[in-house]
Amino acid sequence: MNLTRAARLIRLRVIVMAVALAGLLDWLRLNGAGESLVWSAIDFENFAQPRPVLPERAAADLEAAVRLLAENGWPFRLHATYDETIRMDLAVLERTGAFPGGVRWILDHAETISPESIDRVAALGGAISVQHRMAYQGRDFAERHGPELRRCPGVPDSRPDGRRRAAVPT
Numbered sequence: 001m002n003l004t005r006a007a008r009l010i011r012l013r014v015i016v017m018a019v020a021l022a023g024l025l026d027w028l029r030l031n032g033a034g035e036s037l038v039w040s041a042i043d044f045e046n047f048a049q050p051r052p053v054l055p056e057r058a059a060a061d062l063e064a065a066v067r068l069l070a071e072n073g074w075p076f077r078l079h080a081t082y083d084e085t086i087r088m089d090l091a092v093l094e095r096t097g098a099f100p101g102g103v104r105w106i107l108d109h110a111e112t113i114s115p116e117s118i119d120r121v122a123a124l125g126g127a128i129s130v131q132h133r134m135a136y137q138g139r140d141f142a143e144r145h146g147p148e149l150r151r152c153p154g155v156p157d158s159r160p161d162g163r164r165r166a167a168v169p170t
């Protein structure tokens, strides 16, 4: 489906409203939104291809969606493979001012997240959901992003305060 940016935000707004109305039903439980809140703000994870460069509007698109979800108390997930995307995501979340102590959120994937970004995620009260994609694409990743390989999930990276990353199959 080819929706304009405004149409995508309206669709998300309608979903939020519909769930609020349906909340009267006992059998429906909200789990949250994600992981692709807005198409412009997600990268993809085909490591045989170059890292995608996000369009300039990505941050504004994501901020509109995050503000809507935060206002309605929706937890959410964000698809983000590369640290470049993650830094943009974190700047948006920091700008909204809704965190920490607000809506629960996680980053999905985060293959090349930097130690600095891990610290920012922690400061915002977020979490990281690591998957096992490197088990299938590790060779492609190593050929394209060799020096970054040691930062990938499954490779121990002790933080000074004792936090560690660990691969968690989903």
Ligand SMILES: [Zn+2]
Residues within 6 Å of the ligand: 035, 079, 080, 108, 109
């Ligand atoms: Zn994803």
